[in-house]
Amino acid sequence: MSKHSYNNLSAFLKNWQDNVKYFNMLRLMAQLSKLFSENDTPYLDYRLTENLFCKYYKAVNDARSCTAYDARLVHVGIGIKTFILKGNGDYSVEKIAEFNKLKKTLTGLSGIDLAKQISKYRNDRIDFANNQYDINETQYHIVGRIVGALRLFNTPYEKVNIRTLHLEKDDETSCTFNDEKEEYTFNKSKSVLLKKFVVPKEYKDISVEYINDPLALLEELLSSKKDKIFSENNLLKGYDYVFLPLYSYTKTKGYFVPEKSGLNQFNAGGRKRNDLEVYIPVPKMIHKKYPNFFPSRDTCFTLLLPDGKKLSAKICQDGGKALMSNPNKDLGDWLLRKVLKKKTWEIVTMEDLYILGVNSVCIENMHQMDEKGNNVYKIFFSNLNEDYQSFISDSI
Numbered sequence: 001m002s003k004h005s006y007n008n009l010s011a012f013l014k015n016w017q018d019n020v021k022y023f024n025m026l027r028l029m030a031q032l033s034k035l036f037s038e039n040d041t042p043y044l045d046y047r048l049t050e051n052l053f054c055k056y057y058k059a060v061n062d063a064r065s066c067t068a069y070d071a072r073l074v075h076v077g078i079g080i081k082t083f084i085l086k087g088n089g090d091y092s093v094e095k096i097a098e099f100n101k102l103k104k105t106l107t108g109l110s111g112i113d114l115a116k117q118i119s120k121y122r123n124d125r126i127d128f129a130n131n132q133y134d135i136n137e138t139q140y141h142i143v144g145r146i147v148g149a150l151r152l153f154n155t156p157y158e159k160v161n162i163r164t165l166h167l168e169k170d171d172e173t174s175c176t177f178n179d180e181k182e183e184y185t186f187n188k189s190k191s192v193l194l195k196k197f198v199v200p201k202e203y204k205d206i207s208v209e210y211i212n213d214p215l216a217l218l219e220e221l222l223s224s225k226k227d228k229i230f231s232e233n234n235l236l237k238g239y240d241y242v243f244l245p246l247y248s249y250t251k252t253k254g255y256f257v258p259e260k261s262g263l264n265q266f267n268a269g270g271r272k273r274n275d276l277e278v279y280i281p282v283p284k285m286i287h288k289k290y291p292n293f294f295p296s297r298d299t300c301f302t303l304l305l306p307d308g309k310k311l312s313a314k315i316c317q318d319g320g321k322a323l324m325s326n327p328n329k330d331l332g333d334w335l336l337r338k339v340l341k342k343k344t345w346e347i348v349t350m351e352d353l354y355i356l357g358v359n360s361v362c363i364e365n366m367h368q369m370d371e372k373g374n375n376v377y378k379i380f381f382s383n384l385n386e387d388y389q390s391f392i393s394d395s396i
Contacts, residue, residue, distance in 0.1 A: 022056035276332030
């Protein structure tokens with residue numbers, strides 16, 4: 001483990017090349033490339049890169065959450081990418097965001113208007129992540145793959161400067177533009193935003209020599225019982241975590257955020273409401289399939305927010321259909337004001353969630369108690385590929 005503390009961006013950039021264990025593990029994993037490919041370019045799974053970075057730089061791994069970043073070093077958001085470098089190993093154009101759920105809002109837009117709208121959506125998601133995790137500095141960490149080596153470098157991670165946008169090309173398939181610093185391309189058919197990553201002057205190459213028979217090496221490792229099976233550390237569905245939807249669904253209306261319940265509980269009738277009154281829906285299916293995941297109704301537990309702050313929370317209402325904070329306005333202040341940036345009495349819509357690339361939250365049971373003796377749970381937003389719908393479908 002490196003002796004350095006990477007608690008801010010300047011410290012990381014100054015000392016990142018001293019982390020010998022990180023580079024050694026990257027080399028070792030890349031040496032196993034023949035398990036997957038006969039290519040001269042090393043193979044390295046992007047999830048593995050994220051895990052190695054977080055382990056050896058002591059970063060928080062946010063890969064499972066819906067955020068613009070893959071890792072955090074205190075208040076520094078890190079985007080981690082692994083890809084093959086093109087040209088002479090000096091650039092690549094890579095996906096940085098998907099907007100499939102927003103195709104309808106982009107219909108009819110073209111040229112600079114399309115570039116501005118896509119840039120706004122991209123910036124909204126970055127702000128969303130910054131608000132959740134109290135991020136004030138950002139950076140991309142890149143593991144580039146070239147013939148016989150890995151090329152590592154860091155490059156700025158910034159919002160698109162909409163005021164300085166220049167349109168380079170717009171046709172039936174794509175829209176390419178720049179903000180005088182970075183070049184972006186929006187693929188229209190896939191609704192994907194790509195960014196051109198250029199290798200800076202400062203980078204680090206790690207040479208890789210393939211192991212000719214990696215399967216034999218793994219067989220020897222397992223037979224010697226020197227290592228435990230990695231899967232024993234995997235989280236168990238319904239025991240360690242569940243997903244909760246921020247939306248409702250009917251055949252006639254499709255997916256929608258109810259106007260008078262859930263995130264918009266403050267808009268319900270019947271009595272005078274606080275403008276921060278909200279709850280997160282807990283479907284009957286969750287209680288039916290995983291009855292012991294949450295404490296019993298009205299039993300307080302501690303809810304750990306993505307930025308490290310704690311809320312007192314409990315399961316409330318008939319059938320335990322609501323996750324609420326105590327006092328209730330604390331959850332509303334975090335969800336509505338800090339994260340979603342909604343104005344007083346402003347309704348949350350499905351489009352709001354799609355713009356931010358979310359529709360569910362993940363609740364993780366930490367299997368520990370705080371100083372008050374309350375069970376501790378963690379909450380974070382999930383992405384659209386790993387949400388309540390996929391969670392419950394896999395559970396049936």
